[in-house]
Amino acid sequence: MSSNKLLTEAEILKMGDKDYMNEAQLAFFKHRLEQLRDDILKNADQTTEHLRETVIVPDPADRATIEEEHALELRTRDRERKLLKKVEQSLARIESGDYGWCEETGEPIGVPRLLARPTATLSLEAQQRRELRQKLFGD
Structure with missing residues (x-):
């Protein structure tokens, strides 16, 4: 098997117990975790840019809606920040051989x-x- 080709979920699920957390499986999960990390970081950058955009809205109801949307976005990013920490820990576990x-x-x-x-x-x-x-x- 070429080291450049990642396995699919179906291929990983078909593998036997003796193959558990072999090099191919670890490469698959490392790639998946790195993608997740990149997505979280991209979302954080987008949120930062979105919150920097100053919108002057004279209507109090519209302003309240925008503030609520910002609060929801910040809560979501906070959850993603916690997930990012777990993703980084999982990547470290792959490097140390403890993953899985x-x-x-x-x-x-x-x-x-x-x-x-x-x-x-x-x-x-x-x-x-x-x-x-x-x-x-x-x-």
Whole structure:
């Protein structure tokens, strides 16, 4: 297999357990995470430019609508800022060889879960246990 050709999701899902987090899978997830990072950074730049545009609106209702849109945009960017941190941590985990393995149990997180949530650091079972503990004990 050429190192330049990335696998597709279907090809990754067909792979057996012995291929888990091999070089091809890591390259796929690294590319996906880098794309996500680039999209987040592009959105942040667009928001900055959009918020810099000064629009003078005499109507108070229109002004309130614009302010609400700006507030929503800022909340969205804040969520993306937090996601960006997780993306950077995931890329670091790829470099260190820890990507795809549960931080809590050391078990594989699983390709389907990583396809759905490439920044996952816990297996589905470990995540469910953590959420149950938080629900029970309010951690």
